[in-house]
Amino acid sequence: MKTLSFSKIWNKTKTFFxxxxxxxxxxxxxxxxxxxxxxxxSLVLDSFMVQSISEAREINxxxxxxxxxxxxxxxxxxxxxxxxxxxxxxYFFWQPLxxxxxMALLACVIAVxxxxxxxxxxxxxxxxxxxxxxxxxxFPYIMPSWSIAMFWENFFKNTNIAxxxxxxxxxxxxxxxxxxxxxxxxxxxxxxxxxHYAPFAYILIGGILRxxxxxxEEAATILxxxxxxxxxRITLPIVAPALISTILLVFASSISSYTVPAxxxxxxxxxxxxxxxxxxxxxxxxxxxxxxVAVILLAFSILILTIxxxxxxxxRSFTTVSGKSGxxxxxxxxxxxxxxxxxxxxxxxxxxxxxxxxxxxxxxxxLQETSGNYASMTFKYWFSPENFDVRITAQGQSxxxxxxxxxxxxxxxxxxxxAAVVALIAGTFGILIGxxxxxxxxxxxxxxxxxxAFLPYLIPALSFGAIFFSLTFKEGxxxxxxxxxxxxMSAVAICILVASIKFLPFASRSGTNAMLQVSGEIExxxxxxxxxxxxxxxxxxxxxxxxxxxxxxxxxxxxxxRELTLFVLITSSFSLITNVLQFYDVYGMNQMSxxxxxxxxxxxxxxxxxxxxxxxxxxxxGIGG
Amino acid sequence: xPRIELINVTKRWGHFVAVDNLSMVIxxxxxxTLLGPSGCGKTTTLRMIAGLETPTAGKIIIGDRxxxxxxxxxxxxxxxxxxxFLFQNYALWPHMTVYKxxxxxxxxxxxxxxxxxxxVNEVMTTLQISEFRDRYPSELSGGQQxxxxxxxxxxxxxxxxxxxxxxxxxDAKLRGEMRTELKRLHRDTDSTFxxxxxxxxxxxxxxxxxxLINKGCLQQYDKPLHVYNHPTNLFVADFVGSPTxxxxxxxxxxxxxxxxxxxxxxxxIKYTSNAPVKLKNENVILGIRPExxxxxxxxxxKGLAYSTLPSGMETTVKIxxxxxxxxxxxxxxxxxxxxxxxxFDIIGxxxxxxxxxxxxxxxxxxxxxx
Numbered sequence: 005m006k007t008l009s010f011s012k013i014w015n016k017t018k019t020f021f022x023x024x025x026x027x028x029x030x031x032x033x034x035x036x037x038x039x040x041x042x043x044x045x046s047l048v049l050d051s052f053m054v055q056s057i058s059e060a061r062e063i064n065x066x067x068x069x070x071x072x073x074x075x076x077x078x079x080x081x082x083x084x085x086x087x088x089x090x091x092x093x094x095y096f097f098w099q100p101l102x103x104x105x106x107m108a109l110l111a112c113v114i115a116v117x118x119x120x121x122x123x124x125x126x127x128x129x130x131x132x133x134x135x136x137x138x139x140x141x142x143f144p145y146i147m148p149s150w151s152i153a154m155f156w157e158n159f160f161k162n163t164n165i166a167x168x169x170x171x172x173x174x175x176x177x178x179x180x181x182x183x184x185x186x187x188x189x190x191x192x193x194x195x196x197x198x199x200h201y202a203p204f205a206y207i208l209i210g211g212i213l214r215x216x217x218x219x220x221e222e223a224a225t226i227l228x229x230x231x232x233x234x235x236x237r238i239t240l241p242i243v244a245p246a247l248i249s250t251i252l253l254v255f256a257s258s259i260s261s262y263t264v265p266a267x268x269x270x271x272x273x274x275x276x277x278x279x280x281x282x283x284x285x286x287x288x289x290x291x292x293x294x295x296x297v298a299v300i301l302l303a304f305s306i307l308i309l310t311i312x313x314x315x316x317x318x319x320r321s322f323t324t325v326s327g328k329s330g331x332x333x334x335x336x337x338x339x340x341x342x343x344x345x346x347x348x349x350x351x352x353x354x355x356x357x358x359x360x361x362x363x364x365x366x367x368x369x370x371l372q373e374t375s376g377n378y379a380s381m382t383f384k385y386w387f388s389p390e391n392f393d394v395r396i397t398a399q400g401q402s403x404x405x406x407x408x409x410x411x412x413x414x415x416x417x418x419x420x421x422x423a424a425v426v427a428l429i430a431g432t433f434g435i436l437i438g439x440x441x442x443x444x445x446x447x448x449x450x451x452x453x454x455x456x457a458f459l460p461y462l463i464p465a466l467s468f469g470a471i472f473f474s475l476t477f478k479e480g481x482x483x484x485x486x487x488x489x490x491x492x493m494s495a496v497a498i499c500i501l502v503a504s505i506k507f508l509p510f511a512s513r514s515g516t517n518a519m520l521q522v523s524g525e526i527e528x529x530x531x532x533x534x535x536x537x538x539x540x541x542x543x544x545x546x547x548x549x550x551x552x553x554x555x556x557x558x559x560x561x562x563x564x565x566r567e568l569t570l571f572v573l574i575t576s577s578f579s580l581i582t583n584v585l586q587f588y589d590v591y592g593m594n595q596m597s598x599x600x601x602x603x604x605x606x607x608x609x610x611x612x613x614x615x616x617x618x619x620x621x622x623x624x625x626g627i628g629g
Numbered sequence: 630x631p632r633i634e635l636i637n638v639t640k641r642w643g644h645f646v647a648v649d650n651l652s653m654v655i656x657x658x659x660x661x662t663l664l665g666p667s668g669c670g671k672t673t674t675l676r677m678i679a680g681l682e683t684p685t686a687g688k689i690i691i692g693d694r695x696x697x698x699x700x701x702x703x704x705x706x707x708x709x710x711x712x713x714f715l716f717q718n719y720a721l722w723p724h725m726t727v728y729k730x731x732x733x734x735x736x737x738x739x740x741x742x743x744x745x746x747x748x749v750n751e752v753m754t755t756l757q758i759s760e761f762r763d764r765y766p767s768e769l770s771g772g773q774q775x776x777x778x779x780x781x782x783x784x785x786x787x788x789x790x791x792x793x794x795x796x797x798x799x800d801a802k803l804r805g806e807m808r809t810e811l812k813r814l815h816r817d818t819d820s821t822f823x824x825x826x827x828x829x830x831x832x833x834x835x836x837x838x839x840x841l842i843n844k845g846c847l848q849q850y851d852k853p854l855h856v857y858n859h860p861t862n863l864f865v866a867d868f869v870g871s872p873t874x875x876x877x878x879x880x881x882x883x884x885x886x887x888x889x890x891x892x893x894x895x896x897x898i899k900y901t902s903n904a905p906v907k908l909k910n911e912n913v914i915l916g917i918r919p920e921x922x923x924x925x926x927x928x929x930x931k932g933l934a935y936s937t938l939p940s941g942m943e944t945t946v947k948i949x950x951x952x953x954x955x956x957x958x959x960x961x962x963x964x965x966x967x968x969x970x971x972x973f974d975i976i977g978x979x980x981x982x983x984x985x986x987x988x989x990x991x992x993x994x995x996x997x998x999x
Contacts, residue, residue: 015702019683022706525720528681533734533785534708543733547724 024537025443028436029453036456039505043471044302044463050474051299052076055291077292084284084293096280097297104277107194107265108258114198115254116247119205122351124239126206127213129335132348138206143359145203146608148566148582150263151601152196155362157268158369158598160187167270169594170375173365189274193264199358200264201254212246213239231335252312253461260301260464262569267589277301278466278569285470285573295474298467305462313455363605370599385595393591401578401587406599412584416603418492419581422499423564429504431557433457434511435519438556439545441512442519454516461509465569472502473573486576495579499571506570507560514556518549554621562608631692631711631788631821632657633678638687640673640845647673648684649845655838660815660822662832662853665842666868671825672793674842678823679714679791680707691789713787717794719778721766727753728762731781738785752780755817772803783818792824796831808834829869833857841865858979863988866916866981872945872956875922877915878985883908887994889982891915894951896930902994903978913991916981919945922957928972929998934965948973974998 020026054060054075063071063079066087071077087093125131126138144152161172162181167188174180185191216239224234240247265276275283277297285294337344373380385392388405396403402411437457444450460468476485476498486495522545530540546553568582577587581604588596616622633655640648648670655661663671676682678689680696683704689697691712696705707714721730728749735745753759756776766774775795782790795811796804812835815822826832832839833853841848841856841864849861860866866874879893887902893915924946935949939962946963948955948971957973965971975996982992 011702015699015704018702019704022704523718523720525716525718526722528707529714529716529720529722529781530733530737531681531707532679532712532714533737535733535737539737544722548722550724 023443025440028440029444029447029449032433032437032440032453032457033449036453036505039501040456040459043475047295047302047467047471047474048299051080051292051295052078053080053292055295059290059292080292080296084296096284096293097277100275100277100280101300103190103274104259107190107197107261107276108255110190110194111197111201111258112251112254114195115201115205116251118198118202119207119250120209120243120247122202123206123210123213124235125337125347125351127210128239129337130344131337131351132344133352137348137351137355140355140359141206142203143609144199145201145207146562146612147200147362147605148263148568148601148608149197149200149261150267150568151362151366151566151605152200152358153193153264153267154598154601155358155365156192156196157187158365158375159361160192161375162187165270167273169592170372171377172375173368176378184273188268188270192268193261193274193276194258196264196268197254197258197261201257204254205250208246208250209243212243216242249312252308256305256308256462256464259304260466260569262466262572266586278464281466281470282572285473291474295470298464298470301464301467305464306459309459309462363602366598366602366605370595370602372595375594385599393593396591396593403593403596406596406603409596411578412581412596412600414492415578415584416581418496418579419565422496422503422580423561425500426503426507426564427557427561429500430507430511430560431553433504433508434513434515434556435541435546435553436515437508437512438515438517438519439541441516442522443524454512457512458509460506463506465506465567466573468506469502469570469573472498476574484574486574486579492576492579495571495575498574499580502570502574503560503564503567507563510559510563511556514552514559518552518556519545522548551620551622554615554619558612558615558621562612565608565611566604632690633789633821633823634688634690635674635678636688636690638674638677638684638689640670640677640682641685646845648677651687651842651845651847653840653847653850655821655823658819658821660812660824660835660837662824662826662836662839663842664826664829664832664839664868665848667827669842670845671827671842675791675793675823675825679712680705680710681714711788713782713785713790715778715782715790715792715795717797719766719774719798721774721778721781723766726763726765727758727769727777730766730777731784734781734785748784752784755783756780771799772807775799775803775807779814783814786818787820789821789823790818792822794825794827797826797828811835830871833869841868843868859990859993860916860981861990863914863916863983863990866983866990870918872919872958874981875917875919875955876983877917877953879913879915880911881908881913881982882911889992890999891982891996894953897999898975899997899999900980900982900992900994901997902982902992904992906982906992908991910984910986912985914983914985915996916983916990917955917975917996918977918979919956919958921975921977921980922948922955922973923976924948924957924959924971924973926972928974930973930975932971932973934967934969934971936967937963937965939964946971 054063054071054073054077057073060072060075063069063077063083066083067079069077069079084097085093122137122141126134131137157172159173160182161168161170162175163171164181165184165187174182221234221238224238229237260278261276262278262282265274265279268274269279281294281297281301284290284297337347369375370385371381371383372378373382384405386406389408391397391403393403402409406412437453441450441454475481483489484494484498486492526548527540527544530544535544566582568586571580571582575583577583581600585597585600585604588600612622635651635653638648638651639646651674663674665671673682677684677697678691684697684699686699687697688695688699691710694705695703696710697703722733725733731749731752732745735748740748750759753762756779758773758776758780761769761773761777766777769777778795796807799807808831824835836853838851839853839856840850843864849856849865851859856865857869860869863876867876877893879891881900882890884890886905889900889902889906889908891898891900891913930950932948932950932955935947935954937947938945941962944959944961944963946957946959946965948957978993978995980994980996981990982994983989984991
């Protein structure tokens with residue numbers, strides 16, 4: 005009897021492993037549990053741990069305990085959340101949290117309104133210049149969010165504001181000085197984030213509108229429903245799941261945004277929750293409390309993911325509508341032909357302002373000795389071999405003109421290396437996960453793998469960085485800590501690890517979507533002819549979904565190139581190009597940081613364009629799916 | 630030569646039983662159709678034989694090779710079962726030309742280049758698709774795609790060919806043509822065909838034997854005409870034949886060894902069974918094929934014309950007999966006006982008697998009104 009049951013188990017195991025999809029699932033169950041779930045747990049545990057000697061002293065003073073570094077304690081949480089001592093909690097936690105929530109809400113409204121209205125106009129109206137508008141509208145999403153922030157500052161800063169560094173373009177050209185609240189603080193931060201995420205909303209909502217069976221709307225038209233009523237009663241409810249998804253995803257990304265508030269935060273007028281967190285972890289020697297903030301941001305995200313899943317689950321049936329009829333009768337803008345041109349004109353100006361103008365502003369800023377002073381134009385920040393700042397050379401780094409600056413080019417090289425390796429790992433993993441999930445749609449393991457693979461998207465970049473930052477202090481992982489090894493390759497290694505996981509969600513989403521679109525029979529037809537698994541992947545499945553699968557590589561690459569928040573804790577100031585940018589910005593070398601910004605944005609747009617022309621892949625295919 | 634044997638094959642998904650303890654033998658060079666309503670387990674059965682689905686339990690033998698045995702843990706993969714499979718949606722690879730689609734499988738089998746070329750050209754000629762060799766599947770019509778799919782399946786000379794509703798995506802006319810060609814192809818290729826369909830007409834016209842499946846259980850496995858004339862149970866009688874068999878609730882009384890008296894809708898009938906019968910239950914169902922209702926002026930049963938559906942060669946007449954609608958078939962085109970009086974008789978020796986409770990056929994015989 006015993007041998008029989010053993011052979012049964014053995015047979016079952018054999019059958020299980022005869023399918024590559026099962027091996028992949030098992031592999032990722034283990035890998036993702038180790039790289040996503042384990043760090044999460046360790047972060048939560050770290051928030052209950054005394055992290056340093058100064059922390060221990062503080063806790064012992066307040067609570068009359070005798071803990072030392074490395075002990076378990078419940079004190080971190082109340083210390084941060086309910087410490088009324090000179091309103092500590094208010095200033096370091098509650099106010100930043102409140103402001104961040106407000107900023108994220110505002111950003112959501114802007115992104116969804118802007119992206120949604122444009123998506124509707126592009127898919128459902130006779131707006132002219134659609135091609136140009138939809139191509140250029142994506143730009144702010146390809147650009148790093150803080151490059152828009154920098155542009156904002158370049159454009160609006162003025163001599164009336166004490167914190168401003170020179171004259172902005174607006175003042176230089178028109179003499180208009182906008183108030184400080186328009187340049188620094190919560191309002192510009194929300195605007196910039198909203199503009200950055202509007203294309204994201206546009207891609208998600210536009211994707212649904214495009215795939216939505218036009219018959220649904222036509223059926224209502226035939227029943228004499230008015231245009232407005234169709235929009236309100238039919239189109240909107242069908243788009244609602246995507247709308248809610250967008251709102252939640254934008255909210256999750258915005259609330260924990262670090263870079264935008266960091267750039268638009270002159271004289272500390274606006275401390276966002278992530279800035280507070282970085283402060284706690286890095287400067288004040290209060291790592292434990294920093295981890296508490298990270299856990300709270302994490303809880304926010306998991307809550308958001310749950311709400312999102314709940315919405316999409318109960319409404320999923322709506323979204324997978326794709327019909328035969330392609331064209332709806334287009335909504336006509338205005339009853340005179342010139343009206344639509346005026347509308348298009350306004351949109352073109354608006355879109356170009358955030359897409360093309362930043363590039364111009366970066367060029368101008370990098371060429372001016374004094375910001376806003378067009379008489380002080382110089383090429384020296386690009387071509388001069390002399391060092392401009394002794395404080396920088398004192399640290400063994402270069403402050404020469406861009407083309408002579410080894411600090412910049414080394415960091416740029418490392419950034420490209422990190423981005424390329426991350427794209428390779430995340431993209432390939434995404435395809436494999438997509439394949440395995442599409443083959444086992446109802447299985448629990450597949451569900452687990454696909455949700456875990458999506459989880460990193462919702463973990464705020466700074467918290468995610470914090471998780472791995474805390475890891476680098478653990479036994480066996482210290483070689484990954486750049487500040488102790490003093491070797492930039494440590495930073496490269498941990499950045500590759502962190503970013504491969506963080507950017508896996510995009511890749512696994514587009515991989516899953518692409519694989520679900522290929523009917524199982526396509527692969528079975530190849531199985532029958534004796535085609536081995538790897539050849540089915542490379543010769544059958546990959547070529548069929550080439551463009552969306554390549555998008556799965558492109559997205560992590562672009563995201564990685566422009567990422568700063570995720571890396572800020574685990575890198576030195578010179579590891580990656582984005583670090584260097586922030587470094588020069590801190591030292592007031594505006595020309596350099598603008599020039600670097602230009603380099604990054606041009607590089608990213610160039611790669612995107614090239615891949616798009618060569619393979620037909622594009623980032624909207626990756627997200628929209 | 631390939632003879633396929635299924636022994637107690639079962640497939641379960643959780644608590645749902647898709648195929649329940651199925652045993653059947655498909656003899657060499659047969660053309661067997663698996664017939665049943667959608668969701669009955671016929672496709673699952675086919676996919677299990679092909680190796681695309683793993684049975685929960687049982688044993689499958691193709692030729693003299695055990696390809697699956699849950700007890701011994703044998704499970705030979707689909708690629709090593711020497712079979713061809715024709716998919717419902719053709720599953721042509723959209724990024725390969727017609728030529729490449731056919732050649733790809735042969736390349737995987739490591740054929741010589743020269744042989745591949747010759748073989749692809751040969752099957753393309755057989756299926757008359759040579760002119761499309763450099764086109765992509767999206768540039769072909771449904772019928773042409775179907776031919777390419779068949780060519781691709783035939784190219785490696787499989788000994789067994791599995792087909793999963795291959796004609797259901799074609800229009801009616803093309804479907805008729807392809808049926809004729811598939812039957813020829815079966816003779817020309819000299820191999821065993823297993824064919825899944827929910828279309829009883831396809832099953833009847835193509836198969837050498839047809840296997841009826843319902844809710845994962847085998848219902849009847851016989852030559853098509855035998856299934857038509859000798860249905861073993863109510864499900865088979867109902868599923869095979871178009872228009873469907875007329876079913877009448879009736880009460881029966883044994884008179885002699887092979888004679889029963891049957892009452893339905895106020896009519897009294899003497900039923901003479903072809904073989905001795907022993908009535909266990911007085912509640913029976915009388916099953917009459919439409920062709921056994923003969924409309925004639927001096928017919929002994931009186932009804933009304935409910936609706937007449939002439940199709941040219943034959944006419945289906947729906948007869949209202951005391952508010953029960955019966956189907957009759959008449960050769961040639963006739964048109965009765967609505968509610969016209971019609972007289973008819975029950976003729977022939979193929980009237981089936983079913984036990985109402987067990988739903989099994991108990992006798993075959995003829996009727997006479999008394």
